[in-house]
Amino acid sequence: MDKISKPSVSPNPVILQSEGLLKYILETSVYPREEETLKELRNATTNHPLGFMGTAPDAGQLMVLFLKLLNAKKTIEVGVFTGYSLLLTALNIPHDGKITAVDPDRKAYELGIPFIKKAGLLHKIDYIESPALPVLDKLLEDPANEGTFDFAFVDADKNNYWNYHERLIKLIKIGGIVAYDNTLWGGTVALPEIAVLESKREWRRSTLAFNKAISNDSRLEIAHVSIGDGLTICRRVS
Template sequence: MENIKDTSIYRNPVILQSEDLTKYILETAVYPREPEALKELRKATENHPWGFMATLPEAGQLMTILLKLLNPKKTLEVGVFTGYSLLLTALNIPHDGKITAIDIDRKSYEVGLPVIKKAGVEHKIDFIESPALPILDNLLEDPTNEGSFDFAFIDADKENYVKYHERIIKLVKVGGLLVYDNTLWGGRVAWPEEDVPQHAKSGRQAAIEFNKTITQDSRVEFALTSIGDGLSVCRRIV
């Protein structure tokens, strides 16, 4: 077998993040398997002025597998937007499963709500219009909530990710999953500081600090993946 010394072809970020490769992944592996309800919601979100904030479907595909492996009945979502990841979760938990979904903007949630209703899963969702930290603190005031959630998905303001983690780690049971989106911040976590646009600097720094925090957190097993815009998967072990 040939001894390959130059492994750069396997790790070249220009190749791995190219539009052509993303297009290939979507058209070959993601879109053909995307449920019609999710496809409909994704199309509706494209008309939203902040549509780029939606969970990317390739990240959603991995989440689907995680949910089916875990089979959670009680889940938490911080950051809902139009509800792509929320609908995905609702489609992949049992009929009597429940999602506590927190977002400051109900108007965006209502973009996807007709699709959620059409899919017959609205009964699984408890949507709370509020900043997340007060709601998480309220949940922790009831001792019965500690360790009671099977799964959590976080896709909200990056500057508060560390604060969210410190609360949600107490709410998710040992063996449960916490999944964080956008933890590579468009790849800018690896850029030189001087190359980062001003509007992206606070989010980049927050992502860097969060990734460092999770790497050092002995309470979780952790994988930082380059799927979508960076998907961090944590399994609580303590």
């Protein structure tokens, strides 16, 4: 009789990082629970020349849990692209919830508008076509906005992540969450710079600096999660 081998105590890191495992997670736990309009928008986004920039659906599934645990009603999104994470948020906040969504590229957002309309959720979104820093500064000009947002999601220019953070940490309530996407930058953060394509080096350096700064921010509790392209979840505690 063949002996049944016991699993290794330390899982094989190659298996943990494999595309096959990601495929298994997506097909088993993510895609079957994905809202139909989200699925349609995700598929439409693959036809965009920069379709790889769309929010990873497994990261989106995690965001849904946070939105529901927070009973989030007022959120902000920095970087919209075609609107997958925007639609996901709109689906999971109350009917009278509001999302302030900021992105200078309305053309990409227009790809997602028909799907948001189909879901009947356009009324929840205040889209502002603009770079984010002036919008965040404008919000902070009114002290009544401080500490009033439940949740924020950032998927924008990495060299400005810390600038966004310094503003968002004032806008998010204590106990609220800010999630930053792409904080592993294709895994390059774990490589020596010489092994990284020159085109990726500048934002890799920005990501490394941001990750270090966020780790040292005593105003937060954080979890740096290896999901999608890296998601850093920050809970404001002071």
